[in-house]
Amino acid sequence: MQKTDHTFHYxxxxxxxxxxxxxxxxxxxxxxxxxxxxxxNIVWVCHALTGNSDVTSWWSTLFTDxxxxxxxxxxxxxxxxxxxxxxxxxxxxxxxxxxxxxxxSFPTLTNRDVVKAFDLLREHLEFEKVHTLIGxxxxxxxxxxxxxxxxxxxxHIIVIATNAFHSPWGIAFNEAQRLAIEADPTWKENDERxxxxxxxxxxxxxxxxxxxxxGFAQSQSERSAEVTEDxxxxxxxxYQGEKLAKRFxxxxxxxxxxxxxxxxxxxxxxxxxxxxxxxRAKALVISIDTDILFPPEEQEFLAKHIPDASLKTLSSAxxxxxxxxxxxxxxxxxxxxxxxxxxxxxxxxx
Numbered sequence: 286m287q288k289t290d291h292t293f294h295y296x297x298x299x300x301x302x303x304x305x306x307x308x309x310x311x312x313x314x315x316x317x318x319x320x321x322x323x324x325x326n327i328v329w330v331c332h333a334l335t336g337n338s339d340v341t342s343w344w345s346t347l348f349t350d351x352x353x354x355x356x357x358x359x360x361x362x363x364x365x366x367x368x369x370x371x372x373x374x375x376x377x378x379x380x381x382x383x384x385x386x387x388x389x390s391f392p393t394l395t396n397r398d399v400v401k402a403f404d405l406l407r408e409h410l411e412f413e414k415v416h417t418l419i420g421x422x423x424x425x426x427x428x429x430x431x432x433x434x435x436x437x438x439x440x441h442i443i444v445i446a447t448n449a450f451h452s453p454w455g456i457a458f459n460e461a462q463r464l465a466i467e468a469d470p471t472w473k474e475n476d477e478r479x480x481x482x483x484x485x486x487x488x489x490x491x492x493x494x495x496x497x498x499x500g501f502a503q504s505q506s507e508r509s510a511e512v513t514e515d516x517x518x519x520x521x522x523x524y525q526g527e528k529l530a531k532r533f534x535x536x537x538x539x540x541x542x543x544x545x546x547x548x549x550x551x552x553x554x555x556x557x558x559x560x561x562x563x564x565r566a567k568a569l570v571i572s573i574d575t576d577i578l579f580p581p582e583e584q585e586f587l588a589k590h591i592p593d594a595s596l597k598t599l600s601s602a603x604x605x606x607x608x609x610x611x612x613x614x615x616x617x618x619x620x621x622x623x624x625x626x627x628x629x630x631x632x633x634x635x
Contacts, residue, residue, distance in 0.1 A: 287317075288315055288316065288317045288339070288341060289315065289316050289317075290313065290314070290315050290338070290339075290372075291313070291314050291315070291316065292311055292312070292313055292314075292372065293311060293312045293314065293405075293406045293409060294309070294310075294311050295309050295310050295311070295312075295402070295405055296309045297309060299398075299401075299402070301392055301393075301394065301395075301398050302395045302397050302398055303392060303393050303394075303395070305392040305393070306392070307374065307392065308380070308381050308382050309374075309381065310367060310373070310374035310402060311372075311373060311374050311378075312364050312365065312367065312372075312373045312374075312402060312403075312406055313338055313364070313365045313369075313371060313372025313373050314338050314362060314363065314364040314365065314406065315338040315339050315340070315362070315363055316360065316361065316362050317340065317341070317348060317356045317360075317361040317362075318356035318357065318358070318359050318360045318361050319360055320360045321360070324360075324411075324412065324413070324414070325414065325416060326358060326359045326360050326416060327359075327360050327362065327412055327414070327415045327416050327417075328354050328359050328360065328361045328362070328415075328416060328417045328419065329362050329363070329403075329407075329415050329417070329418045329419070330344070330361065330362070330363040330419055330420065330424070331363075331364075331366070331403075331418070331419070331420030331423075331424030331425070331427045331428050331431075332363055332365070332366065332420070332424050333420075333421055333422040333423050333424050333608075333609075334422065334423045334538075334541050334542070334545065335529065335532075335533055335538070335541075336424070337365055337369070337371035337372075338363045338364055338365040338371060338372070339363070340361060340363045343609060344609075344612075346612040346613070346616070347612060347615060347616060347619075348361055351616075352616055353616060353619045353620045353623055354417070354619075359416075364403060364406060366399045366402075366403075366427070366541075367394060367398060367399050367402045368391075368394045368399070368537065368540050368541055368544065369537060369541070370533060370534055370537040375387075375391065375536070375537050375540070376388055376389075376391040376534070376536035376537055376540060377477055377534060377536060377537070378391075386475070386477070388475040388476075388479075388536060389473075389475065389536070391536065391540060393540070393543060393544075393547075394540060394543075394544050395544060395547045395548070396423075396426050396427050396430045396544060396547070396548050397430055397434070399427055399430075399544070400427050400430045400431035400434060401434075403427075403431060404431070404434075404435060407438070412438075413438070414438060414439075414440060415438055415439050415440070416440050416441060417439075417440070417441040417442070417443060418431065418432060418439045418441070418442045418443070418566070419442070419443040419444075419445075420443075420444065420445070420447070421444075421445035421446050421447060421608040422445075422446055422447055422579065422605065422608065423447075423541065423544070423545050423548075424447075425444040425445055425446065425447025425448075426447050426448065426451075426545065426548045428442050428443075428444050428447070429442075429444060429447065429449065429550055429561075429564075429587075430548075430550060432564045432565075432566050432568075433550055433560050433561070433563050433564055436563055436564055436565040436566070437565065439565075439566040440566055440567065441566055441567050441568070441569070441622075441623075442564070442566040442567075442568045442569070443568075443569045443571070443619065443622070444568065444569075444570055444571070444584075444587065445571040445573075445608045445615075446571070446572070446573050446576050446578075446579045446584070446605055446607070446608050447579055447583070447584070447587075448548070448579050448583035448584075448586075448587070449549070449550050449551070449557050449560075449561060449583070449586060449587055449590075450548060450549035450550065450551065450557055451545055451546050451547070451548045451549070452583070454578075455494075455545070455546070455578055455579070456546045458490070458491065458493075458494045458578065459542040459543075459545060459546055460546075461490050462486075462487035462488075462490045462491055462538070462542060463487070463539055463542060463543075465483050465484075465486035465487040465490060466480045466483035466484060466486075466487050466535050466538070466539055467483070468483060468486070469481070469482050469483030469484075469486075469535070471483075472535065477534065478534075479535060479536070480534075480535025480536070480539075481530055481535065483535055484526070484529060484530050484533065484534070484535040484538055485523075485526030485527060485529070485530050486526060487526075487535075487538060488525050488526045488528075488529040488530070489522040489523070489525060489526045492522060492525050494577060494578040494604075494605065495578065495604060495605045495606045496603060496604045496605070496606055497575040497576075497577065497602060497603065497604030499575060499602045500575070500602040500603045500604060501518060503602055504521075505517045505518040505521050557590075558590045561587065561590040561591050562590060562591075562592060564591050564592065564593075565592075565593075566593070567593045567594075568587075568588075568591045568593060568594035568595070569594070569595055569597065569618070569619065569622040570584045570587045570588040570591070570594055570595070570596045570597070571584070571596075571597050571598075571599060571608075571615070571618060572584040572585070572596065572597070572598040572599065573598075573599050573601050573603075573604065573605060573607040573608065573611075574598055574599065574600050574601065575600075575601055575602065575603070575604045575607070576604055576605045576607070577604060577605070578604070578605040579605060581598060584596060584598075595622065597618045597621075597622075599611055599614050599615070599618065601614075
């Protein structure tokens, strides 16, 4: 099924939760599949921190013929979040008020700002209802915020390895990564490559929270006791830093990590619990048993306080990154949620 890239332009002043504003914005989004006549087959995906709108590049097997979200039967949409660096307005975009790139002047964003922008796109596309809203990690945080702010829109939500508010532990990991970026002497410059070495170190720090002891032991152990330097685990960390630096930038990484830190669905409300009770969608909450960044107790909390929620725990050696690896298990869990026989697609049973 052919995928198509689109760009949504919003030309009015966009007020942010911080009290600041953007002089308009654009969102890059990718669609896969076709809308049915009743527009009842929409699956909206929220990507993770360093993701993009092309779900086939990072979650491909969740959107295949044998998937619960078969693109022959579903209309799949994913949007590069506001602040991103894959076509949506972010720090390396041109500020129309100055004619120059934003760089450090780009305003702080929250998940509420992101889903507010998403909702403007939804209204533009005339989607009154969304069958399923799904996301993991930072994307899962956005699923929660959006389904709380617009409970009448979403029929089902699936949140994976995420939380109702970001923990001190998670904030500390993100701050350590930002300290690595700050230590790069180029970081203060207004240059697209500023903080390049800093983001390499930041990614190496981040990998320790995304993975797990067991996974590293399985994949990065030395094959010989004679090795005294250039350890596999060390070169792997360097590789991951280099890999991210080639496709991302320090400004966006900094901005989105701050966005994750500020996540708290209870902000401005009576409580976190009260906010979660506003969700009307039937919810599937998925944990990863080795996740040290978003540990299972955070998903247990979600399932306890979202009114119509079920909880499933996935066993993986990959820690938090299990949501990018354990595709076959995820497909079976989601099929069970929708009560889909292996040979049938969601649209034929919904």
